[in-house]
Amino acid sequence: MIRFDYARPTDLAEAVREGSGEQVAYLAGGTNLVDLMKENVARPTRVVDITRLPLADIQETEAGGLRLGALATNTETAYDERVRARYPLLSSAILAGATAQLRNAATNGGNINQRTRCYYFYDVGTPCNKRAPGQGCGALGEVNRIHAILGTSPQCIATHPSDMAVALAALKAEVRVTGAEGDRVIPFSDYHRLPSDEPWRDNTLRPGELVTGIDLPPEEFSTNYSYLKLRDRLSYAFALVSVAVAMRLEENRIAEVRIALGGVAHKPWRREEAEDILLGVSPDREAFGRAAEVLLDGAKGQGANDFKIPMARKAIVRALEQAAAGTPQSQTDKRIA
Amino acid sequence: MPDTRHEPIRVGIGTPLDRVDGPDKVTGQAHYAAEYAVPNMLYGVIVSGRIARGRITGIDETAARAVPGVVEVLTHRNRPSTPWLDRNYKDELNIPGDPFRALESEHILFSGQPVALVLAETFEAARFAASLVDVSYEAAAHNIDFEASLAERFLPSKKRNSYHPPKNHGDADAAFAAAELKHEARYHLATEHHNPMEMHATTVDWHGDGTLTVYDKNQGSQGVQSYLCNIFGFSKKELRVVNAFVGGAFGSGLRPQYQVYLAVMAAKHTQRSVRVVMTRQQMFTHAHRPEADYTIRLGAEATGKLTSIDGDATTSTSRFENNMEDIVIWGMINYASPNMKGEYCVAPRDTYTSADMRAPGAATGMTLFEIAMDELAYKAKVDPLDFRLLNYSDIDAMYRTPFTSKALREAYRDGAAAFGWDSRSPEPRSMKEGRELIGWGMATGLWTAEFVKTSAKAKLTADGRLEITSATSDIGTGTGTVLVLVAADTLGLPPDRISVRIGDSDLPHSPVQGGSRAAASGGAAVQLACEAVGKRLLKAAEKVDGQPLHAARSIEDVIFADGRMILKSDPSKAVSCADAMQAAGLEVIEEEQTAQPGLADRISQMTRSRNVHSAVFAEVRVDEELGQIRVTRIVNAVAAGRIINPKTARSQILGGVVMGMGMALHEETLGDNRLGRWMNHNLAEYHIPVNADVHDIQVIFVDEPDPDVTPLGVKGVGEIGIVSTAAAIANAIFHATGQRHRSLPITIDKLIGT
Numbered sequence A: 001m002i003r004f005d006y007a008r009p010t011d012l013a014e015a016v017r018e019g020s021g022e023q024v025a026y027l028a029g030g031t032n033l034v035d036l037m038k039e040n041v042a043r044p045t046r047v048v049d050i051t052r053l054p055l056a057d058i059q060e061t062e063a064g065g066l067r068l069g070a071l072a073t074n075t076e077t078a079y080d081e082r083v084r085a086r087y088p089l090l091s092s093a094i095l096a097g098a099t100a101q102l103r104n105a106a107t108n109g110g111n112i113n114q115r116t117r118c119y120y121f122y123d124v125g126t127p128c129n130k131r132a133p134g135q136g137c138g139a140l141g142e143v144n145r146i147h148a149i150l151g152t153s154p155q156c157i158a159t160h161p162s163d164m165a166v167a168l169a170a171l172k173a174e175v176r177v178t179g180a181e182g183d184r185v186i187p188f189s190d191y192h193r194l195p196s197d198e199p200w201r202d203n204t205l206r207p208g209e210l211v212t213g214i215d216l217p218p219e220e221f222s223t224n225y226s227y228l229k230l231r232d233r234l235s236y237a238f239a240l241v242s243v244a245v246a247m248r249l250e251e252n253r254i255a256e257v258r259i260a261l262g263g264v265a266h267k268p269w270r271r272e273e274a275e276d277i278l279l280g281v282s283p284d285r286e287a288f289g290r291a292a293e294v295l296l297d298g299a300k301g302q303g304a305n306d307f308k309i310p311m312a313r314k315a316i317v318r319a320l321e322q323a324a325a326g327t328p329q330s331q332t333d334k335r336i337a
Numbered sequence B: 001m002p003d004t005r006h007e008p009i010r011v012g013i014g015t016p017l018d019r020v021d022g023p024d025k026v027t028g029q030a031h032y033a034a035e036y037a038v039p040n041m042l043y044g045v046i047v048s049g050r051i052a053r054g055r056i057t058g059i060d061e062t063a064a065r066a067v068p069g070v071v072e073v074l075t076h077r078n079r080p081s082t083p084w085l086d087r088n089y090k091d092e093l094n095i096p097g098d099p100f101r102a103l104e105s106e107h108i109l110f111s112g113q114p115v116a117l118v119l120a121e122t123f124e125a126a127r128f129a130a131s132l133v134d135v136s137y138e139a140a141a142h143n144i145d146f147e148a149s150l151a152e153r154f155l156p157s158k159k160r161n162s163y164h165p166p167k168n169h170g171d172a173d174a175a176f177a178a179a180e181l182k183h184e185a186r187y188h189l190a191t192e193h194h195n196p197m198e199m200h201a202t203t204v205d206w207h208g209d210g211t212l213t214v215y216d217k218n219q220g221s222q223g224v225q226s227y228l229c230n231i232f233g234f235s236k237k238e239l240r241v242v243n244a245f246v247g248g249a250f251g252s253g254l255r256p257q258y259q260v261y262l263a264v265m266a267a268k269h270t271q272r273s274v275r276v277v278m279t280r281q282q283m284f285t286h287a288h289r290p291e292a293d294y295t296i297r298l299g300a301e302a303t304g305k306l307t308s309i310d311g312d313a314t315t316s317t318s319r320f321e322n323n324m325e326d327i328v329i330w331g332m333i334n335y336a337s338p339n340m341k342g343e344y345c346v347a348p349r350d351t352y353t354s355a356d357m358r359a360p361g362a363a364t365g366m367t368l369f370e371i372a373m374d375e376l377a378y379k380a381k382v383d384p385l386d387f388r389l390l391n392y393s394d395i396d397a398m399y400r401t402p403f404t405s406k407a408l409r410e411a412y413r414d415g416a417a418a419f420g421w422d423s424r425s426p427e428p429r430s431m432k433e434g435r436e437l438i439g440w441g442m443a444t445g446l447w448t449a450e451f452v453k454t455s456a457k458a459k460l461t462a463d464g465r466l467e468i469t470s471a472t473s474d475i476g477t478g479t480g481t482v483l484v485l486v487a488a489d490t491l492g493l494p495p496d497r498i499s500v501r502i503g504d505s506d507l508p509h510s511p512v513q514g515g516s517r518a519a520a521s522g523g524a525a526v527q528l529a530c531e532a533v534g535k536r537l538l539k540a541a542e543k544v545d546g547q548p549l550h551a552a553r554s555i556e557d558v559i560f561a562d563g564r565m566i567l568k569s570d571p572s573k574a575v576s577c578a579d580a581m582q583a584a585g586l587e588v589i590e591e592e593q594t595a596q597p598g599l600a601d602r603i604s605q606m607t608r609s610r611n612v613h614s615a616v617f618a619e620v621r622v623d624e625e626l627g628q629i630r631v632t633r634i635v636n637a638v639a640a641g642r643i644i645n646p647k648t649a650r651s652q653i654l655g656g657v658v659m660g661m662g663m664a665l666h667e668e669t670l671g672d673n674r675l676g677r678w679m680n681h682n683l684a685e686y687h688i689p690v691n692a693d694v695h696d697i698q699v700i701f702v703d704e705p706d707p708d709v710t711p712l713g714v715k716g717v718g719e720i721g722i723v724s725t726a727a728a729i730a731n732a733i734f735h736a737t738g739q740r741h742r743s744l745p746i747t748i749d750k751l752i753g754t
């Protein structure tokens, strides 16, 4: 950890002012940032503690959806009655992540901005383009069991580790941000980005911009949904592959469906083509398999993670089955249904 | 009829007793090595090296030294001089080779090797400055890939003391060639790191008068004391080592770790108190269970009766020491076969030396052997349990000596009954519920029962309180509680009148705690010490008016209960211990005794085998499509002689079983061979089972009276729980799915295939 200045603003304008400049970091729950600072991966010279900003509420939006404050904790969000009733997919995805203790501290803004769990990124004794541009990617051809199979670049094959973000992608949420140039609303699918030749950029936030909230559209998927997370043990591990499905059935035909994958790319992975081929179809394994093929088209293993391709295919099919049957994956049973 | 008023209420050996240190631990009163408050202390932060092999070409400390509060940066260039000879660095385990010496020279032997120690007035300054130490290297070619290292495997000419070479019988090759049934396969176990909860840590209290107290995380205070005295030139009067509480170790504390060496070096150099705590990442830069490769060839008659056992194993070590394990002997000891042969080698890689980790050797060798046995059982079309019984050996089949006891048959019987093994359907993939395939597997566990020279002191005061002291360690196993029970049993005192002090080199002699021998050895010493106190009490009773115990010729003639001595032949005659002491004018009775194997024991150790046995039964449920394995039931039936404290003993088995589940499904340190470095060096990515992975575990202790194995009839339970648990699980996975996995852990990717 290096030395840093510390500010704890109480209003947004002040926070944005404090947050401008080089090597500044916003501190929310700290469950990721502080770890990274201890490991000398994050080396901010100024830390702006945003926990005193009035961004902790969960409110109805005019459009009829919900606005999740950036500083509402993951626990508050997952157990909010409105979230549970109207967006159980989101609640489920949050509860699939980390542990109760971490979720109590973690915030919504921090969650979607958490950084990759790539082993190399975390270890300053190793090369990593995301941490130190130009050093090379340590994971390429080496220990990459947890890495991406889609949307990779020769510079970086990291994944985005958030479970919550996968559900938000399926729900077509929007991220509300503010900064020196004013407020913006970013569709969730545009919020995270692929590594391309700038792997150090996880998302499309501009320097100094702050997430104030996440808007959920009015559309609810409270009957046919599932968040299925496959990992190395049944809890407290990041996803090797996860699938968020939000579905609407009309007379046993699929009227609408969204499928987002976690653990496979630098961002939650969605492809509308894969969803489109299910429209109007009555739910069955074969159709689900076809959608999986389209969603995974072009997937490429990195050696130690080749298994993720068949794993993702099977997980997509299962999650679609769970959603269609109205039997979503439980996050508290000690089993995969 | 004895007078019921004198019916003793006995709490003693066999009574389930809560941990005596439990309240201290949960209320924070128990201090671990890094928690001692020492005034005016320096904080030391270790800088870990980047490359796996080569040399340091430069160290720029300027920026680090410029940080306010930094007092010193120790490196190989400015460290105080230390003795030359390896002899001075040998620890109790005495591993052949050149023991690692931190900051010794510019040579780099493994990735993460300490290259500097930054000392500062605050932890924050030390940590910040440590990040500023700029080290440059010249790298040399390295290898940490086990498979590649097998090309260099060899049998060391100088063997580790604890190593038991296999004893061959008959002609295993010819018997295998002629066998009606054959099985041959290669098995593998990944590298595992111990990862106790408590990081290795040392607080040196530099008293300023030439003496120092070293609070250190280790499994043997006196071994670490000798090590430090030999290197730094202190006498044992000057340097005291305390390990009163240890937050787990699993073998990682059997040898002094480099932080204690660095902390004492720094204290001596600065003449100040110093604390050095490893980070979790640094916990991956030293001890680890060796990676193992084991080829097993089994020959049998058509009935399944073994005719040949042949094992050839290699385990990993470093380039500077030859750590050895007993891998191939376990199957040879356990199963009757006229022909048997074993070969063993080590393979060096550019890592720190591998080390003993819970049930070293057996957890690897017996576990993998039991997967091979399962394979042959299927080939012979014999139920896996019947197959073990068919090849059961009443004697030690390798040494050809009888056992002091072996209640393995009973363990099989009781374990199978509790599990319901009878209703198993033999065919793989034949049991199913919903989407899950169900598999039942079993395996045999084996470990040794040891007894080593240990001393203890018992001190009874006139207020009826007893204090037990011994240098033995309690690495979380419940040793202290066990010693209280033995004392309660011997002197008939309630446990709340007995206190225990352990984990301090000033206390009566005890070797390093490991190998499941602390309860047997420490318990025997406490019993002797308490008996000596008892004798003096009986003598003191002579002074009591009317000499009610006159008829007692020795302590054999009285029962100690309720703080009294009661005449066996006439229970109406009794004297309280307090009255006896008062009558004799005694304030304190203090006795120190040493339990050690006598000549007869030593002869018996050569002519009789001493082992702990277990039968492990596992149920798994596998969602094959998604590669999800759940271990829904384990029954572990253990034959471990006498159980002193059923409660803590059960906990030991539970912990061992959970660790075995980790071995089966999770634990694996992943290495990057290009960098020569372990990569998943944190507890988020190095997986061990969590609560959600653990279901029903049933522990059974079968009756196994054995007065000969150790003085108390105790065999020890620290390791047996992990042995072969992974085999039972792997065998259950085969039964469920028909997939045979020979490389542990069986992670989700291995199951899901392509």
Ligand SMILES: Cc1cc2nc3c(=O)[nH]c(=O)nc-3n(C[C@H](O)[C@H](O)[C@H](O)COP(=O)(O)OP(=O)(O)OC[C@H]3O[C@@H](n4cnc5c(N)ncnc54)[C@H](O)[C@@H]3O)c2cc1C
Pocket (backbone or CB within 6 Å): A025, A026, A027, A028, A029, A030, A031, A032, A033, A034, A050, A070, A074, A096, A097, A098, A099, A102, A105, A106, A107, A108, A109, A110, A111, A112, A113, A114, A115, A161, A162, A163, A164, A209, A210, A211, A212, A236, A237, A238, A239, B684
């Ligand atoms: C051991 C472990 C296991 C975990 N397992 C999982 C898991 O299984 N699934 C999962 O999804 N997550 C998991 N997590 C990650 C956890 O969810 C995140 O650490 C947490 O959500 C981050 O939230 P925070 O509020 O603590 O963020 P912080 O640590 O405070 O911040 C994280 C990042 O976001 C930035 N940031 C924070 N708030 C804002 C804002 N409002 N605007 C702009 N930038 C902001 C910070 O500058 C920082 O870069 C795990 C974490 C740990 C330590």
Ligand code: SF4
Pocket (backbone or CB within 6 Å): A116, A118, A119, A120, A121, A127, A128, A129, A130, A131, A136, A137, A138, A139, A140, A155, A156, A157, A158, A199
């Ligand atoms: S995958 Fe990305 S984060 Fe990981 S080492 Fe490569 S560049 Fe760094």
